[in-house]
Amino acid sequence: MERRSFLQILGMFSSATVLSSCGSEKDQKKLISYLVPPEDGVIPGEATWSFSSCQECAGECGLLVRTREGYPVKLEGLPGHPVNDGRLCMRGQAALSRLYQNERIQTPLKKTASGFEPVPWDEALNQIRQALQQEGQHLYLSGHTSGSLRSLIDRFCQRFKADYLPQFELLNQASVREANALLFRQRALPGVHLKEADLLLTLGADVLDSHTNPVDWGRQLVEAHEEPGFHWTHIESQASLTGVNADQRLTLKPGSESHLLTFLLNLVVEKGGKRPLPDDFLKVLPDLSVEEAATATGLSSGDLTRLGQRFLAAKRPALVVGGTATTREEGLQTALLAGLIQWCCGMIGTTIDFGLSMATRWGDQRDLTRLQTDLETGKAGVVFLSRTGLASGLPSTHPALTALPKAKLRVGLGLTLDATLEQCDLILPIHHGLENWGDTEPRQGSYGLLKPALEPQFASRAEGDILLDLMQSPKSWQEFLFEQWEARFSQAELKRFSEQGYIEKPVKQGAYLERKAAKALQPLAPVPEELQMLLVPSVRGGDGRSYEMPLQQEIPDPLTTISWGQWLSVSPELAAEKGWQDRDMVLVKLDGWETTLPIKTQPGLPKETLCVQLGLLDSLPPITANAAGEPVLAYAVQSLTRAKGEGPLPILSGSPSQDGRGIIPDPVHHDDHHKHYSIYEEHDRPNYNWGMVIDLEKCVGCSACVAACYVENTVPIVGPEDHRDGREMSWLRIEPYYDDHGKVEFLPMMCQQCLKAPCEPVCPVYAAYNSKEGLNIQVYSRCVGTRYCANNCPYKVRRFNWFDHVPEGNLQRMKNPDLAERTKGMMEKCTFCIQRIRQAKDTAKDEERLVQDGEVIPACAQTCPSGAITFGNLLDKESKVYKLTKSKRAYKVHDLLGTDSSVTYLKPGKH
């Protein structure tokens, strides 16, 4: 690339990446000056923002990275980004810790007899170059990769005649992709336009937990619900966060998904859908009456009939299958039937859009077999394993893993020395996404930008640079990127890309039905009778990989409130039958595998199902693949017996039921607006009265707000022992309340900033007081730790520092310098992100005005994918928050106690 254009493009993107000014933190003994004042607007003590993309899952949401003194301290969603529009999920918020984790590899490593030893880059690269010259089939296996890096790997593999194996993802949605490949000639996951839809039917697809992009789904669901008449039914054979938030949730026997879809397809064909089903398919489509379907699925005939009616009545329905519905032996059938329903109801091209497809280069378990064959036959030369998570996603006995040593040279690229990289001969550390230039293509037509937010901390290199170096190209990765962009975008688009951090170039892609696909349809398999154990993805761990981050276990699972530890979810009926209680240890025996786990009863779980979350098991049972190559994560349970003892599970909730306290009032409960009398004078609040409104209808319990709060306020992660004692430090928590019918509502509970706070009069040293702006302020340095304030708080939101919690090593860089450090003996709690309020007031004061509505957003409100939290100045009658407090659904928790809280909740409406 010409130097001139390189510099031009660089100029567009250039911003603060260098030079820290030490000494802007108080208490430092040295004041270190810049050499040259940074011209790019970096002022010591002020934060800078840059663009990046989250790499925690394949969703690849756009990020805004807040950097202080040269180190990123907070990730936020990028507003306007086509995928997440300014929001970020729990895993994304926690992903900052991967940048600073102490386990990061700092130099290239070489495997020796006594372990791993550091080697210089040149030596490592030379060894690889030599190996690439030799005989053998070289293989490149990476995790999900999109954008220019994928193109570069393609070129690299072309150059060395290597095989770029389809990318490895454990939850590869292969059944749906194979079905789409067979039916519509597109091996991809299409996107969904919920705004167009009036009925959404999800079968097994855990769209709010981990399927495709939960942030996008959360956003779209809220938008769709704004249309009256939109309805969402979720049908599953487990109990997921997605399911409990749907308008209607139905459970069916695991293994009966294709029966349900056959029933629906028959109904559609009978009553006539938008498009007719070609004869090739009609011939092989099994008949299924309502009664037969009811017996097979376990649903009542009434439910099935009503479901069918609703489906037929919908003008623009959408059907999505995935998750536990397809990680089964018959997953391909389920996906084929779903595809046919999508076709016949005219969803393809309207609500289901292949123009928004993702996962186009993902492989499946059959590709692993290819890898295994190459390895076993000794053909394999150099095997590159880049960001795969292979050894953590698969059981150690998986043939692909056991055959790995047969490769001539195994080169691993990654951030930490995980189980996969430990198998390698040479390990090359790569930059974390925040240290790197790059781009992403989360789905067709959308592009995201990665720009380094800090100088690389260690001697790692960009994967692109490594490949280019091996190719002995004079180009750098940055040059390659800019070349790609110049080719892909016009000048105007490039400028927009650099200013926004993303760009959309919508793609129109139609689809037509391939009749030959009828051959793939098989007769219905019988529904298994015995108990089944499902390995399920979760909102905290995704496919399990995010459980590597301690924060993901510190924050409890929203449905069970279990934080640290592994457990087996069982239905309350099964537990009652066996006389078991929460935490009892049970022995689960599968074919060729067994484990002992404590149980937790989960209301709403079908009696036939036991669930374990992926990422929590010490060892995985054997994973086979179905016909499409999707891993079969449903197992027949041979025996389930009580083992001795109880598991030390921290179940953080003291009671799953509201116990009649009216915390989330029954719709029948009417609001009493009492005038609260007080012996104290009303406070004078001249300019601001900060308040918050939380819409419980929108809250799905995903805990993104909790993770954002943890990162923004550097809340200590205390670990399992303290959790068992009830000493979790979360300033904001999600409280699930189940009713007698097993339905659950989520209540985000944080300091209510009561205007008549019970905690204030009882503090002997005035460490807690009410400010002129309606906030309950906690002055850490004044606190002597009598804990009366925590005792007197009816919401129990005050958290005490029982010990000094100092993060280890490099993780200390995650500390937000805008907050005081809390040491042992101090009480802390939610402050409505007073550091952000302070910042906004500072800016407003500079401009000699008041803070406007929308200028201050606490971390929780900022990240909520559903937009459930609104914050603002209650004195401003035009503000969003004021208007919401006047809603008919508004109420305050424990209002009768007279605390006059600043947080108003909106009752969830009828589902």
Added chain:
Amino acid sequence: MNSLDYRNQIETDVLAAMGRPGLKYLAAMGFCALLVLGLLACWGYQIFTGLGVAGITHPVGWGVYITNFVFWVGIAHSGTLISAVLYLFRQPFRSSFNRAAEAMTVVSLLVAGLFPLIHLGRVWNFYYLFPYPNQRLLWVNFKSPLIWDVFAVSTYLTVSCIFFYVGLLPDLAIVRRRATGFTQKVFNILSLGWQGTLRQWKHYNKLYLFLAAFATPLVASVHSIVSWDFAVSIVPGWHTTIFAPYFVAGAIFSGIGMVLTLMIPLRKALKLEQYITLDHFDSICKILLFTSLIIGFTYAFEFALAFYSGHKSEISQYLYRATGHYWPFYAIMVFCNGIFPLVLFKKSLRRNLKFLFVLSIFVNIGMWFERFVIIVASLAKEYQPYSWGTYTPSWVEMGITAGSFGLFFLVYLAFIKALPVLSMTELKEPHQ
């Protein structure tokens, strides 16, 4: 002549208790000293590691430490009752108890005063709790019951010490008169030049009456203020108006229990059976019975109040106390405080010292558990079901509790040897 002999005899008998310590005494002191060392070690560990080494957690922010605090402050009250209140009511039977009871008050206040420091998360900043002029231009929060505690307990300690010392003065002079050597020099200083002149006696009686009148309201007020630590909050189970009289009655009850625990062995060991007679115990037990009736009534009344309120959280709390995680402690509390002492209606039991000793141990245990149940059970089940939790004391807390008992007995044993255990002056006065 007879009365002079009698008065000499009193002096001899009482001062005999202050002789050289025997082996058993030294062994007891040694054991108590060990417990005190344990207290210091546990407390030091807690200060350096953090309050997390105790079992306190969310939601139960107060546990064994505050239980001990209220327990020891409560015990102090009956000492003042016997010294001051019974003096104002001119009850002669107080004279055989009052010195030992008053000493018990002072020592238990010293022990109690430790616990507000022990339970602080940042004890090195304890001086923030005192309203002293400081460069920060900050006062303490006078609205907080914990500050009222600071004033109440420190006032009580000061007044009790002065009252104790003033009452001691004539006796100190007696010891000075009868002692030799170094002891005489010490008591010379301590007795502040008391000569026993008529003028001095007049002033002394006025002062003693004034101090008694001053200390009397403290009996009611101090423990009322301590009870308001709880009653002023909104915690269900704490927020009830009955707390002040309930706690004061409980304090007197537990204090008399401790007086019995101390006096019965003391009487035997120091051979003071002549002076502390069964009649005295009979009268003291009537107070014990009376306060036990009040407490029993309160237990029942609290339940009635809760159900009358119709407040879900309140009702749920009282049911939790009786049937929830801590029900054994509740059972102990009701039995030991409200039911067992009712046997004192029988006169023969009031005069049976062995039985009274056992009863007094039950009373101490029952009252300790009453404070524990009130504090811990109320915090364990409050308004927000998500945050319900339980509390188990850790070894650090048990070590400190045992150490506090050790400290109490250590100082009390020192008192027995160092100062006259009975009020010789009052005993010498003519009886009706």
Added chain:
Amino acid sequence: MRLKELNWTRLIITGIILGLFGLFLGILAAQTGWWQLYAQTPEQPIDFPHTKHAGQLGLACTYCHIHVEKSREAGAPPLSICMGCHQKIATDKPEIQKLTRYYNEKKPVEWGRIHNLPSFIYFSHKRHLKGGVDCSNCHGAVKQMAEVKQVRPLKMGWCVSCHRTYDAPLECSTCHK
């Protein structure tokens, strides 16, 4: 005078009273000593005289301390500002040569910090400047200091009293992060 004839009571009471006075004097002495301690200046890598620059030459504080009007931190001046003059001026002086070496080797100067607030305090230079507070109010007569010393206690009460006098915010959260 023999031991037995001493009036022990008087002696002890006198001792206690004298002891209390002594304690008071002791506390006073300790405070003075502590003041001396923290008012000590650390070693500076370059001997920079404010008397010359701010005093004789009359440079405004903000000429070098450029961030003070825009941020909470005042920060040390970037070396380029020094070199702006000292590329040509006074290049024979050893301290200037030291400075030039730092600049040429691209080594930032590690100044010893004199005015230090605890890390839990939020203090914004910008806000105070815009509020009309002169630099010398808190930093003293720097123009006359050959070696900069801390001359104000910078303790909470001192800040609060000025806030009270000048109607600045008195909320705890104004300064306590």
